[in-house]
Amino acid sequence: MNRDSTRMCVYVLWVHMTVWLYQKVKEKQRIMGKWGEAGVVGPPTGGYVTGSVSAAQLLSGGRFTVTIRPFFLFCQSKRGADRERTCFSYRAEQTSTVRRAVPLYDFWPVARHHGPGTLLHQRRRQQPENDIALQRMVSKWRVETELKVLDCRDASAGIPFKKRFTKMIPNGYLIFEDESFLDSTVAKMNALRKSGQFCDVRLQVCGHELMAHRAVLACCSPYLFEIFNSDIEPHGVSHVTFEDLDPEAVEILLNYAYTAQLKADKELVKEVYSAAKRFKMERVKQICGDYLLSKIDSQSAISFRNFASSMGDARVLAKVDAFIQDHLLEVSEQEDFLKLPRLKLEVMLEDHLTLPSNGKLYSKVLSWVQRSLWENGDHLDRLMEEVQTLYYSPDHKLVDGGLVIDGHSEVFGGEEDHLQFVQKKPVRESAQRQMSCSSSGSLSPSNQAANAPKQTGRREWKYIASEKTTNHTYLCLAVLDGVLCVIFLHGRSSPQTSPSATPCLMKSLSFEAQPEELEEQPLSPMHYARSGLGAVALNGRLIAAGGYNREECLRTVECYDPKEDRWTFIAPMRTPRARFQMAVLMGQLYVIGGSNGHSDELSCGEMYDPQADEWAQVPELRTNRCNAGVCSLNNKLYVVGGSDPCGQKGLKNCDAFDPVIKTWSNCASLNIRRHQAAVCELDGFMYVIGGAESWNCLNTVERYNPENNTWTLIAPMNVARRGAAVTFHAGKLFVIGGFDGSHALRCVEVYDPTRNEWRMLGSMTSSRSNAGVAMLGETIYAVGGFDGNEFLNTVEVYNPETNEWNDCTTSLAPLSD
Template identity: 90%
Template sequence: MIPNAYLIFEDESFLDSTVAKMNALRKSGQFCDVRLQVCGHELMAHRAVLACCSPYLFEIFNSDIEPHGVSHVTFEDLDPEAVEILLNYAYTAQLKADKELVKEVYSAAKRFKMERVKQICGDYLLSKMDSQNAISFRNFASSMGDVRVLAKVDAFIQDHLLEVSEQEDFLKLPRLKLEVMLEDNLTLPSNGKLYSKVLNWVQRSLWENGDHLERLMEEVQTLYYSPDHKLVDGGLVIDGHSEVFGGEEDHLQFVQKKPVRESTQRQMSCSSSGSLSPSNQAANDPKQTARREWKYIASEKTTNNTYLCLAVLDGVLCVIFLHGRNSPQTSPSSTPCLMKSLSFEAPPEELEEHPLSPMHYARSGLGSFTLHHHSKFLENTLEECLRTVECYDPKEDSWTFIAPMRTPRARFQMAVLMGQLYVIGGSNGHSDELSCGESYDPHADEWTQIPELRTNRCNAGVCSLNNKLYVVGGSDPCGQKGLKNCDAFDPVNKTWSNCASLNIRRHQAAVCELDGFMYVIGGAESWNCLNTVERYNPENNTWTLIAPMNVARRGAAVAVHAGKLFVVGGFDGSHALRCVEVYDPARNEWRMLGSMTSSRSNAGVAMLGETIYAVGGFDGNEFLNSMEMYNPETDEWNDCAQALSALSE
């Protein structure tokens, strides 16, 4: 039967035959209405075909004054062979290029705005990358402004910096030599935050002092690393002054909302010998300089107190050699830490309802957990890190101090395993992510050191599962992106082992155990917040992506109640959140619940009885010492002591 009396016929060979004939017509110049002049070579083609494949050429043809004549388009900076390869692709959908021509094909595809070809060429180049050609690949990706390829090249260099540093391309890079004076009891932190301070020092030298990058590289520069983890100009220390370069959050200065191409209006250009030459732009014009890239890429400790770093300074790929030595000078006075007031105002007596008792300290980025049925433990930070630990008794509505931790720390999570409370990693509030961990014995009221992690990290998730302690994700030592790492600690053998990696890099994720599985919820890859959720099965050591949350969030807290996950607050990239949602594993779905009375990111949360408590956090303006609780039966949050009394009776 022929439906509707129409004849229907599909010729499977027609397209291939037609495409082959059209390409043959192009090569013989028949019916062609486009002439591409590429570095003295003339290539013929058909306007309609090229307009379909190249948005760039479509715009040119569409603006022709005489659209029915022959279009002439000239390219003086493209490779004729590469353009011919793109023309073949436009007619046959087959991309065939000698490996030596892939970069030229990429450049031509970029000009023609052929994004698919760009991606294929970029992936091919990445597949051929090794330690020997990583620097040249990075220079090429930077000149093309390809953020995707550039990020993957940088990740490779981070993992293979020592091998890359032995190659000829690396040895030709311009270099900045720094000698950092140290007090006898100090060592340099071996992570990227130290170099954010170095980048800050270079910026100040160029912008405020009017120095040129080339001049800074002519001789060894002397700096001073103060006891309070600040980087001070060495000359100022000798003169009896102490101007500080680089606070704890300096790395935020180098985060660009939009990627900046190193090739865009570059003030300095790098010659084959590695020397620098200023361009026609004014080297100290901050308007021009702000548009170029400042970026830490990777670093390695080569010998005792000697470090090797690769960074982009003012748009120039450079090597930084940094050596720490004992200081002959007297230390400048420590820079005082800015403290936020720890006081809180009592509510007016005329209010009928009274908030639950506040903690002694306002805290954010704290750890919290229930240990026994009547206590909750919390730790952490204001602008500085705390060792203090507070215990809450809901019957007495009071907070008491217990034994302090051995190490001040912030931006960490905690878990209970075999009656012991564990805290792992975090930040010391200065320049270091931590690899150390400790456990708390509630009977002895004391903390004990446990074996260190193999990777320094903060903002990691911690969870107990099947008599092991798991540490998941976190911030890398550079503080620039999340980690996929998952490590398990055996408290009996006191050893760490590797587990399967996460599907997605993430830090500041909420982590918990439910029904024999471990869940990692939200977080951020770098700065972009995630709504994705992964579940770990310890039986086969695999991570599986499950239903995503309704709201992307990092720094959220999670509690388990009645076989479901309750995710509380967090930060969505622009605001601290009040909203709460619950996950039902039986349905694999998320549902929004009643919102908290306060916005809270990096808060603590724990279950006491049938009640969920949210404690501390940051509301977008200030650190909180308040607490509120959730009643699952009424789907309401309340900060009233009267409601607590009713629940605890």
């Protein structure tokens, strides 16, 4: 080969090499131009890259991590000019990080020729079929169409950047995704909402108007979607009113609907939760519930439990109850727990037995309470005012202790859980009634069904937690008929002998027997024990009417003659009633409202004529009223406060009866709801003392001025109480006994209106709640009531000289100021 031929061959080779190198450079430039200067290569579908590295840094070396969704993208670097394999990392969504060594220049042409779904391994241009794990990943990725690079960072840190790029697909379509568009659009829409522009819905929330866009709210709230969908004028402006939601909470939810951000102060979380429940925004409701659960402690457990119960959130309730089970003793020391209504049980058992400490015993107790409410017509609050005596037999049966003492042996109930119930037998009020009943026979099943109380909607009955506090005392938290209650249970030895039967309930065996021979003769007791009775002085005698004696609601009326120390019967009332008060007006006796013992509040009233010894009906109240106060003032009869039909809340109502025209009229309402308040007239004013707003006892006092029809709050009592009795003497008010929420009271207070102050007097010999009191001459008489263990038929009087109470006839003395 000559020199010219050699030159020609070299020239041709040089041209081919130059062309090849030029193609390589052009190929690299084309790829770099299309996928951006960040040095990131991936499937040609477009996207964006974020990180803190420049193209020069990427090509000069270093390790970078790329997180992608849902496709994969390689981020790699070249260390020097020798094209050594370098490590790169990538992570696909819902997969783990995988690291492989890949040459830089091996990847680009393969990615270009094979497109999406191609993955390189360590060996040059090796397909993923040789790697089973990578093959499975690729099989998942092949169905995706979008590429999003979420993160790209240099370990040595650099200037953050975000590079957007687009890719012209061969079929001619332009694909572009602007991630900031959604954020900016909703931000602008929220600004339009706040300025009221283009809004087509107005939310009226407790007087506040909030404007929004119907389409946005319909997408976020299924509740509002239903409202808008049923709108008669779908193209107009919708108006939706909420009177029981917090405006700030609704504004927070609107903000969330537009921005997907929930921001609420901790004090507003409950209100946001309540609003989210109404709007059926389950995600927000769950987030708020979880937040509240994270903040629960012993102090807030009861209030949070009540809130969750009102919301009907079973998931949150279960977690709150679990917390209470683990921290019952700490919870029981908190103020909210101490304010809960309480059911006190005294369980008699044999000396060799102990009460079970698990929840099985309380399940039996709950069943006993249900039976008492549904079949015997009791009220839950009445059960809680009395200490209920039960008997725990050696064969693990729970029966009514009072009836066991009285000799009743009839039991019924399932043997499956070893629980026995005793149907309470009514005690006849007189021999004549007993004879008439025995001659007529027992009630037929049809009559029994007709007289049975109607069962209302099903409420929650649930045992939550219990704890043994001492050797014989147990503490339990439970839900009784939808009311969160505390059950105190005390076990004691059963009696060795049973006392003789009497018309009234046997004295509690917790008290020691009194000596048979007493130096002083006790005041004669009533024929029947009575609690929730009406008592008043009439013509120098003490009248005691109606009331409960555990077994039944009475209609008998007894009259006490202090000169003879003797009780006699007068004409019975037309209707059995208890939890009422009575007053004397124009020489006649009036009884209004009350309860008939069958879960029914009464609106009827009666008037007693002492000359004819007979009762006559008077016009009924406009509403049924139980536990109301009654007082005569300026020749009118006033009925104040009382319980609502459910017996759970007090009333503010005040009604006046004119006996001349025989009509009722409305008066100014009380300042505070009250039931079981003591009511009395003094010096032309009417005083309403204590009572309870719902379950919590009050010490506040209100005075009514009939001239201007107004109520005024005056000095409060020293002791909060409900079910107290009141009378007046020498220009002062005497408030006697009552119930403070946990105990029947013996204490007595006197009010001096000239000084507007209360002071304590000597305590009674017995605790008495729902007792009767009357002034005979110069002596204050207290009669009947409930002492925390039994219904009372006893009488005691106040001695002003010694500032003491006594139940003996020798203690009778005029009352001096």
